[in-house]
Amino acid sequence: MEQMSLSPRTDQDMEFLLDQLVQEESGGLPEGFAARVHAARPFAPWETRQRRHWKIPAVVLGLLAGSSAALGLAPLFRLGPGTALDVWAHLLAVSLVRPVVAAADAVPLVARGVSMAFGTSPGSLGILGAGAVAALVPLLLSLLPVLRRRRAGNAIGR
Amino acid sequence: MKPRSDPAADLPDDVLVAGILDGQEELFPVLVARYETRLFRFIRRYTGDSEDARDVTQEVFLKVYSALDDFDPRYKFSTWLFRIGGNAAIDHIRRRKARPASLDLPLNEDGEVPQIDLPDTRPDPLEDLSRARLRQELDAAIDRLPDDYRELISLRHYGELPYEEIAELKEMPLGTVKNKLFRARQTLRDLLPKSTV
Numbered sequence: 001m002e003q004m005s006l007s008p009r010t011d012q013d014m015e016f017l018l019d020q021l022v023q024e025e026s027g028g029l030p031e032g033f034a035a036r037v038h039a040a041r042p043f044a045p046w047e048t049r050q051r052r053h054w055k056i057p058a059v060v061l062g063l064l065a066g067s068s069a070a071l072g073l074a075p076l077f078r079l080g081p082g083t084a085l086d087v088w089a090h091l092l093a094v095s096l097v098r099p100v101v102a103a104a105d106a107v108p109l110v111a112r113g114v115s116m117a118f119g120t121s122p123g124s125l126g127i128l129g130a131g132a133v134a135a136l137v138p139l140l141l142s143l144l145p146v147l148r149r150r151r152a153g154n155a156i157g158r
Numbered sequence: 159m160k161p162r163s164d165p166a167a168d169l170p171d172d173v174l175v176a177g178i179l180d181g182q183e184e185l186f187p188v189l190v191a192r193y194e195t196r197l198f199r200f201i202r203r204y205t206g207d208s209e210d211a212r213d214v215t216q217e218v219f220l221k222v223y224s225a226l227d228d229f230d231p232r233y234k235f236s237t238w239l240f241r242i243g244g245n246a247a248i249d250h251i252r253r254r255k256a257r258p259a260s261l262d263l264p265l266n267e268d269g270e271v272p273q274i275d276l277p278d279t280r281p282d283p284l285e286d287l288s289r290a291r292l293r294q295e296l297d298a299a300i301d302r303l304p305d306d307y308r309e310l311i312s313l314r315h316y317g318e319l320p321y322e323e324i325a326e327l328k329e330m331p332l333g334t335v336k337n338k339l340f341r342a343r344q345t346l347r348d349l350l351p352k353s354t355v
Binding site (some may be wrong): 011014015017018019021022024025027028029030033034035036037038040041042044045046050052 | 179181183184186187188190191194195198199208212215216219220223224225226227289292293296311315316340343344346347
């Protein structure tokens with residue numbers, strides 16, 4: 001590195017001296033800082049515009065809609081396909097518009113339904129369980145990337 | 159830091175930003191690596207502490223990533239980044255109740271002043287001593303500069319921004335930036351002890 005006088009006389013000398021002293025400063029960023037920042041990046045709002053981020057939610061929604069149709073329509077079909085679809089659509093609309101109220105109302109009904117299913121046919125409980133797992137697994141999978149990024153973010157902060 | 163083998167390392171900032179927004183997130187570390195040292199030094203000038211500066215630098219890059227679609231490609235990416243960096247550094251200082259920059263070295267785990275092993279590239283130890291003292295005096299002198307001068311010196315010499323980008327960032331005519339920086343350096347020279355200059 002080119003050395004210069006420690007007595008800056010002109011503006012150029014001063015500029016050069018400042019640049020040199022800044023370059024020589026000790027301490028800095030750890031190795032691999034950029035990669036760690038990359039790993040810790042949050043899920044940005046603009047990322048939702050990318051098609052690949054919609055794949056998992058689309059699968060999740062599809063599975064939820066499918067399991068909801070299967071669970072809801074199966075017992076209702078005794079009323080006839082038209083009525084069954086109508087009732088299911090109304091239930092879906094209520095649960096989407098007022099999800100918290102619908103979820104709260106559903107808890108005792110689900111418990112009653114499970115006990116009735118177990119009372120009449122223990123085998124149907126397995127089918128219900130499998131349906132619930134099929135709905136939960138993709139939901140958890142869709143949360144994994146977010147959780148992984150958050151954990152990396154916490155690690156870099158330490 | 160910049161890997162020469164990576165062709166993305168030569169891409170302009172706006173192309174990198176467009177690529178990231180288009181789903182090529184692997185370009186983000188290229189952008190970080192390009193500015194990390196300059197942004198870190200710029201922020202450290204404000205915080206006076208390397209540890210705090212590291213945290214704020216990381217926070218700034220994460221903020222930038224989240225708001226990347228707000229970046230207006232008509233302007234320079236660096237001016238946007240350093241504006242966010244400056245604001246984050248000021249916020250940090252406010253949060254820490256304007257803790258002044260210490261000229262003392264932090265103590266190590268044993269409670270002693272650590273020995274710093276600097277590479278001995280210069281033959282004259284007296285010159286090393288003079289430079290270390292000059293650096294301390296320069297730091298103290300920059301702290302005593304008026305706010306606008308100090309900010310310009312930080313952007314120019316710690317952030318290594320060209321005059322044009324500083325003019326864009328500060329929304330000042332280029333001539334004004336050059337003139338102010340000239341006067342800032344002159345004031346800085348006047349503030350240094352006579353034994354130094």
